[in-house]
Amino acid sequence: MSYFQLIGEGPYALPTALHGLFGFLLVVGFVVSIEAVLNLNDRSIKHLKFTTVATSVISFLTIFYGTFIYIAYRSQGGVREFLLNSLPAAHTYGMELKEFVALFSFPLAVVAAYIVWTMGDELIENKWMRCIVTACLVLAFIYTAVAFGLGAAITKIKAI
Protein backbone atom coordinates (compact mmCIF):
# COMPACT_ATOMS: atom_id res chain seq x y z
CA MET A 1 0.00 0.00 0.00
CA SER A 2 1.47 3.34 -1.02
CA TYR A 3 1.52 6.53 1.05
CA PHE A 4 -1.10 8.19 -1.18
CA GLN A 5 -3.40 5.15 -0.97
CA LEU A 6 -3.23 5.32 2.82
CA ILE A 7 -3.39 9.10 3.36
CA GLY A 8 -5.02 10.33 0.14
CA GLU A 9 -3.94 13.09 -2.21
CA GLY A 10 -4.17 16.87 -2.10
CA PRO A 11 -2.87 19.64 0.18
CA TYR A 12 -5.26 18.75 3.02
CA ALA A 13 -4.73 14.97 2.94
CA LEU A 14 -2.03 14.83 5.62
CA PRO A 15 -3.63 17.38 8.03
CA THR A 16 -6.96 15.54 7.66
CA ALA A 17 -5.32 12.20 8.46
CA LEU A 18 -3.51 13.72 11.45
CA HIS A 19 -6.73 15.34 12.70
CA GLY A 20 -8.49 11.95 12.63
CA LEU A 21 -5.50 10.16 14.17
CA PHE A 22 -5.12 12.65 17.03
CA GLY A 23 -8.91 12.60 17.57
CA PHE A 24 -8.77 8.83 17.97
CA LEU A 25 -5.75 9.03 20.30
CA LEU A 26 -7.59 11.65 22.34
CA VAL A 27 -10.55 9.33 22.92
CA VAL A 28 -8.12 6.57 24.00
CA GLY A 29 -6.13 9.03 26.14
CA PHE A 30 -9.21 10.13 28.08
CA VAL A 31 -10.24 6.51 28.70
CA VAL A 32 -6.74 5.70 30.02
CA SER A 33 -6.76 8.83 32.22
CA ILE A 34 -10.22 8.03 33.63
CA GLU A 35 -9.05 4.50 34.44
CA ALA A 36 -5.99 5.95 36.21
CA VAL A 37 -7.96 8.45 38.32
CA LEU A 38 -10.57 5.86 39.32
CA ASN A 39 -7.83 3.54 40.62
CA LEU A 40 -5.63 6.23 42.10
CA ASN A 41 -2.70 5.25 44.33
CA ASP A 42 0.94 6.25 44.92
CA ARG A 43 2.08 4.54 41.73
CA SER A 44 -0.77 5.50 39.38
CA ILE A 45 -0.51 9.23 40.24
CA LYS A 46 2.69 9.38 38.15
CA HIS A 47 0.85 7.60 35.35
CA LEU A 48 -2.04 10.09 35.67
CA LYS A 49 0.37 13.05 35.56
CA PHE A 50 1.71 11.79 32.25
CA THR A 51 -1.64 10.85 30.64
CA THR A 52 -3.35 14.14 31.53
CA VAL A 53 -0.49 16.19 30.05
CA ALA A 54 -0.42 13.91 27.00
CA THR A 55 -4.18 14.31 26.43
CA SER A 56 -3.82 18.11 26.74
CA VAL A 57 -1.12 18.12 24.06
CA ILE A 58 -3.07 15.72 21.83
CA SER A 59 -6.21 17.82 22.29
CA PHE A 60 -4.30 20.92 21.17
CA LEU A 61 -2.93 19.10 18.11
CA THR A 62 -6.40 17.77 17.20
CA ILE A 63 -7.84 21.29 17.38
CA PHE A 64 -4.85 22.75 15.50
CA TYR A 65 -5.21 20.36 12.55
CA GLY A 66 -9.00 20.58 12.75
CA THR A 67 -8.85 24.36 12.40
CA PHE A 68 -6.41 24.00 9.52
CA ILE A 69 -8.73 21.69 7.54
CA TYR A 70 -11.71 23.89 8.49
CA ILE A 71 -10.36 26.26 5.81
CA ALA A 72 -10.94 23.51 3.23
CA TYR A 73 -14.37 22.75 4.71
CA ARG A 74 -15.45 26.40 4.26
CA SER A 75 -13.80 26.95 0.89
CA GLN A 76 -15.79 27.55 -2.29
CA GLY A 77 -17.03 24.20 -3.59
CA GLY A 78 -16.02 22.58 -0.30
CA VAL A 79 -17.87 20.22 2.01
CA ARG A 80 -19.82 23.03 3.72
CA GLU A 81 -21.27 24.23 0.42
CA PHE A 82 -22.11 20.65 -0.57
CA LEU A 83 -23.87 19.96 2.74
CA LEU A 84 -25.82 23.24 2.71
CA ASN A 85 -27.10 22.45 -0.79
CA SER A 86 -27.83 18.75 -0.40
CA LEU A 87 -28.13 17.95 3.31
CA PRO A 88 -28.35 21.20 5.36
CA ALA A 89 -29.20 19.34 8.60
CA ALA A 90 -25.77 17.65 8.50
CA HIS A 91 -24.13 21.08 8.61
CA THR A 92 -26.54 22.72 11.06
CA TYR A 93 -26.95 19.89 13.56
CA GLY A 94 -23.71 18.03 12.84
CA MET A 95 -20.84 20.33 12.01
CA GLU A 96 -22.06 23.41 13.91
CA LEU A 97 -22.30 21.35 17.11
CA LYS A 98 -19.09 19.40 16.47
CA GLU A 99 -16.88 22.41 15.76
CA PHE A 100 -17.65 23.91 19.16
CA VAL A 101 -18.00 20.95 21.52
CA ALA A 102 -14.69 19.61 20.16
CA LEU A 103 -13.01 22.73 21.56
CA PHE A 104 -14.28 21.93 25.06
CA SER A 105 -11.94 18.95 25.35
CA PHE A 106 -8.89 21.23 25.53
CA PRO A 107 -9.71 23.38 28.60
CA LEU A 108 -11.07 20.31 30.38
CA ALA A 109 -7.90 18.32 29.68
CA VAL A 110 -5.71 21.26 30.75
CA VAL A 111 -7.68 21.70 33.99
CA ALA A 112 -7.41 17.98 34.78
CA ALA A 113 -3.63 18.08 34.17
CA TYR A 114 -3.23 21.29 36.18
CA ILE A 115 -5.13 19.90 39.19
CA VAL A 116 -3.21 16.60 39.09
CA TRP A 117 0.16 18.44 39.02
CA THR A 118 -0.89 21.11 41.56
CA MET A 119 -2.41 18.72 44.10
CA GLY A 120 0.11 15.92 43.62
CA ASP A 121 -0.15 13.07 46.13
CA GLU A 122 -2.78 15.05 48.06
CA LEU A 123 -5.23 14.11 45.31
CA ILE A 124 -5.29 10.52 46.61
CA GLU A 125 -6.79 11.66 49.93
CA ASN A 126 -8.96 14.52 48.64
CA LYS A 127 -12.18 12.83 47.51
CA TRP A 128 -13.83 15.98 46.12
CA MET A 129 -10.82 17.02 44.08
CA ARG A 130 -10.57 13.49 42.68
CA CYS A 131 -14.26 13.69 41.82
CA ILE A 132 -13.64 17.00 39.97
CA VAL A 133 -10.74 15.55 37.96
CA THR A 134 -12.88 12.52 37.06
CA ALA A 135 -15.76 14.80 35.98
CA CYS A 136 -13.42 16.89 33.79
CA LEU A 137 -12.05 13.79 32.10
CA VAL A 138 -15.47 12.17 31.62
CA LEU A 139 -16.92 15.39 30.18
CA ALA A 140 -13.89 15.79 27.90
CA PHE A 141 -14.31 12.19 26.76
CA ILE A 142 -18.02 12.74 25.99
CA TYR A 143 -17.37 15.95 24.03
CA THR A 144 -14.51 14.31 22.11
CA ALA A 145 -16.55 11.19 21.36
CA VAL A 146 -19.47 13.31 20.08
CA ALA A 147 -17.14 15.40 17.91
CA PHE A 148 -15.32 12.29 16.68
CA GLY A 149 -18.59 10.53 15.78
CA LEU A 150 -20.06 13.57 14.01
CA GLY A 151 -16.78 14.15 12.18
CA ALA A 152 -16.69 10.56 10.99
CA ALA A 153 -20.34 10.76 9.88
CA ILE A 154 -19.77 14.01 7.93
CA THR A 155 -16.65 12.50 6.32
CA LYS A 156 -18.78 9.52 5.24
CA ILE A 157 -21.20 11.93 3.52
CA LYS A 158 -18.41 13.92 1.85
CA ALA A 159 -14.71 13.93 2.64
CA ILE A 160 -12.51 17.04 2.36
Next chain:
Amino acid sequence: MAYPGAGRPSGVGKSAAALLAAGIGMLALAVVNMLADISPGIADSLTLHKGIGPYSGKMTAATIVWFVCWIVLSSLLSKREINLKVVFCVFLIIVVLATLLLYPPLLDRIV
Protein backbone atom coordinates in the same frame (compact mmCIF):
# COMPACT_ATOMS: atom_id res chain seq x y z
CA MET B 1 -15.89 23.18 60.29
CA ALA B 2 -13.78 22.38 57.26
CA TYR B 3 -15.39 22.55 53.83
CA PRO B 4 -15.76 19.30 51.84
CA GLY B 5 -12.50 18.66 50.02
CA ALA B 6 -10.76 21.54 51.74
CA GLY B 7 -7.04 20.98 51.97
CA ARG B 8 -3.82 22.91 51.48
CA PRO B 9 -5.40 26.33 50.68
CA SER B 10 -3.03 27.29 47.85
CA GLY B 11 -3.38 24.01 45.93
CA VAL B 12 -7.15 23.74 46.36
CA GLY B 13 -7.71 27.44 45.63
CA LYS B 14 -5.55 27.38 42.50
CA SER B 15 -7.29 24.23 41.29
CA ALA B 16 -10.73 25.75 41.93
CA ALA B 17 -9.70 28.89 40.02
CA ALA B 18 -8.52 26.79 37.05
CA LEU B 19 -11.77 24.84 37.05
CA LEU B 20 -14.04 27.89 37.17
CA ALA B 21 -11.95 29.74 34.57
CA ALA B 22 -12.26 26.81 32.14
CA GLY B 23 -16.02 26.76 32.64
CA ILE B 24 -16.27 30.52 32.08
CA GLY B 25 -14.13 30.18 28.92
CA MET B 26 -16.48 27.49 27.61
CA LEU B 27 -19.50 29.67 28.37
CA ALA B 28 -17.77 32.63 26.67
CA LEU B 29 -17.41 30.54 23.50
CA ALA B 30 -21.13 29.72 23.55
CA VAL B 31 -22.13 33.36 24.20
CA VAL B 32 -19.81 34.75 21.50
CA ASN B 33 -21.19 32.19 19.04
CA MET B 34 -24.75 33.23 19.92
CA LEU B 35 -23.92 36.92 19.52
CA ALA B 36 -22.33 36.22 16.12
CA ASP B 37 -25.50 34.39 15.06
CA ILE B 38 -27.66 37.31 16.19
CA SER B 39 -25.57 40.07 14.60
CA PRO B 40 -23.79 39.77 11.22
CA GLY B 41 -21.72 42.81 12.28
CA ILE B 42 -20.32 40.92 15.26
CA ALA B 43 -19.69 37.89 13.03
CA ASP B 44 -17.73 40.10 10.63
CA SER B 45 -15.67 41.63 13.43
CA LEU B 46 -14.83 38.11 14.67
CA THR B 47 -13.40 37.14 11.29
CA LEU B 48 -9.70 37.31 12.13
CA HIS B 49 -8.77 34.87 9.35
CA LYS B 50 -10.65 34.93 6.04
CA GLY B 51 -10.37 31.18 5.45
CA ILE B 52 -11.52 30.16 8.93
CA GLY B 53 -14.17 32.89 9.15
CA PRO B 54 -15.82 34.04 12.42
CA TYR B 55 -14.74 30.75 14.06
CA SER B 56 -11.23 32.22 14.37
CA GLY B 57 -12.46 35.19 16.43
CA LYS B 58 -14.78 33.04 18.53
CA MET B 59 -11.90 30.74 19.52
CA THR B 60 -9.60 33.68 20.22
CA ALA B 61 -12.18 35.55 22.32
CA ALA B 62 -12.98 32.45 24.38
CA THR B 63 -9.29 31.71 24.93
CA ILE B 64 -8.63 35.28 26.12
CA VAL B 65 -11.62 35.13 28.51
CA TRP B 66 -10.39 31.74 29.80
CA PHE B 67 -6.85 32.91 30.55
CA VAL B 68 -7.84 36.32 31.98
CA CYS B 69 -10.38 34.62 34.28
CA TRP B 70 -7.77 32.05 35.29
CA ILE B 71 -5.29 34.78 36.32
CA VAL B 72 -7.92 36.85 38.15
CA LEU B 73 -9.57 33.91 39.92
CA SER B 74 -6.21 32.40 40.82
CA SER B 75 -5.15 35.58 42.60
CA LEU B 76 -8.54 35.79 44.36
CA LEU B 77 -8.89 32.15 45.44
CA SER B 78 -5.36 30.85 45.93
CA LYS B 79 -5.14 31.79 49.61
CA ARG B 80 -8.74 31.16 50.61
CA GLU B 81 -10.33 28.06 52.01
CA ILE B 82 -12.60 26.75 49.29
CA ASN B 83 -15.87 24.84 49.43
CA LEU B 84 -15.20 22.41 46.62
CA LYS B 85 -18.79 21.14 46.60
CA VAL B 86 -20.05 24.63 45.67
CA VAL B 87 -17.25 25.19 43.13
CA PHE B 88 -18.00 21.84 41.48
CA CYS B 89 -21.76 22.56 41.30
CA VAL B 90 -21.16 26.04 39.82
CA PHE B 91 -18.78 24.54 37.27
CA LEU B 92 -21.31 21.87 36.22
CA ILE B 93 -24.08 24.48 35.86
CA ILE B 94 -21.80 26.63 33.65
CA VAL B 95 -20.81 23.64 31.50
CA VAL B 96 -24.43 22.50 31.02
CA LEU B 97 -25.44 26.08 30.13
CA ALA B 98 -22.57 26.39 27.63
CA THR B 99 -23.49 23.08 26.00
CA LEU B 100 -27.17 23.99 25.76
CA LEU B 101 -26.35 27.37 24.20
CA LEU B 102 -24.33 25.58 21.53
CA TYR B 103 -27.02 22.98 20.82
CA PRO B 104 -28.35 24.09 17.40
CA PRO B 105 -32.11 23.45 17.95
CA LEU B 106 -32.01 25.50 21.17
CA LEU B 107 -29.73 28.16 19.68
CA ASP B 108 -32.11 28.54 16.72
CA ARG B 109 -35.00 29.20 19.13
CA ILE B 110 -33.00 31.88 21.00
CA VAL B 111 -31.66 33.56 17.87
